[in-house]
Amino acid sequence: MSSTAPPVLPISTAQSAESQPPVATPAVRAFIAHLNESVRNTLSQRRPWAELVDRSAFSKPESFSEAALRVRKNYSYFKVNYLAVIGLILAFSLLSHPFSLLLLLGLCCSWIFLYLFRPADQPLVIFGRTFSDRETLGILILFSVFVIFLTTVGSLLISALMVGFGLVCAHGAFRAPEDLFLDEQEPAATGFLSFLGGAASNAAAAAAPAMAARV
Numbered sequence: 115m116s117s118t119a120p121p122v123l124p125i126s127t128a129q130s131a132e133s134q135p136p137v138a139t140p141a142v143r144a145f146i147a148h149l150n151e152s153v154r155n156t157l158s159q160r161r162p163w164a165e166l167v168d169r170s171a172f173s174k175p176e177s178f179s180e181a182a183l184r185v186r187k188n189y190s191y192f193k194v195n196y197l198a199v200i201g202l203i204l205a206f207s208l209l210s211h212p213f214s215l216l217l218l219l220g221l222c223c224s225w226i227f228l229y230l231f232r233p234a235d236q237p238l239v240i241f242g243r244t245f246s247d248r249e250t251l252g253i254l255i256l257f258s259v260f261v262i263f264l265t266t267v268g269s270l271l272i273s274a275l276m277v278g279f280g281l282v283c284a285h286g287a288f289r290a291p292e293d294l295f296l297d298e299q300e301p302a303a304t305g306f307l308s309f310l311g312g313a314a315s316n317a318a319a320a321a322a323p324a325m326a327a328r329v
Contacts, residue, residue, distance in 0.1 A: 160194040185286035191294045200278035207274035214267045
């Protein structure tokens with residue numbers, strides 16, 4: 115007695131033709147990678163906080179020139195610590211003013227999602243009107259001027275920076291740097307402006323992949 119096998123129904127394993135979009139674009143990945151590398155390189159230069167607050171190393175400078183020299187030496191040594199202190203003061207000021215914090219976050223998100231990392235082949239459409247890249251850039255610039263100069267955000271940032279710089283200068287002037295092991299091979303241009311220049315260069319390199327897609 116012969117038995118016939120039941121027919122096998124074909125099972126389709128084809129996936130949906132419409133694939134999910136990637137979580138992060140290559141421009142976003144490059145930006146995050148550059149930002150992560152910059153943060154790691156900066157944190158590697160952090161000095162022990164115990165050296166920063168060593169009370170036995172504080173003394174009154176004898177002259178203004180000595181105070182200025184102390185500030186330069188201490189900044190070269192405690193650069194990352196000083197920037198962390200200024201960042202904490204900025205964060206505290208923003209957290210104590212939630213409305214200004216929301217405005218600043220909205221401004222940053224507008225630049226990130228509406229211009230920097232928006233796909234170049236997808237124009238901005240608001241209420242049925244299509245905006246070109248130039249129009250979008252102009253609107254974002256006007257919005258930035260409004261947020262920074264016509265609200266409390268600008269005055270809050272300036273006041274927090276002034277408090278931070280004043281605290282850093284006071285610490286640098288009264289903290290004797292004789293016990294610090296300064297690198298004599300460090301170039302002379304190690305001031306705050308040169309650090310800002312390096313940070314701006316890193317930010318430009320990080321945003322370059324995103325901006326290249328718009329050209």
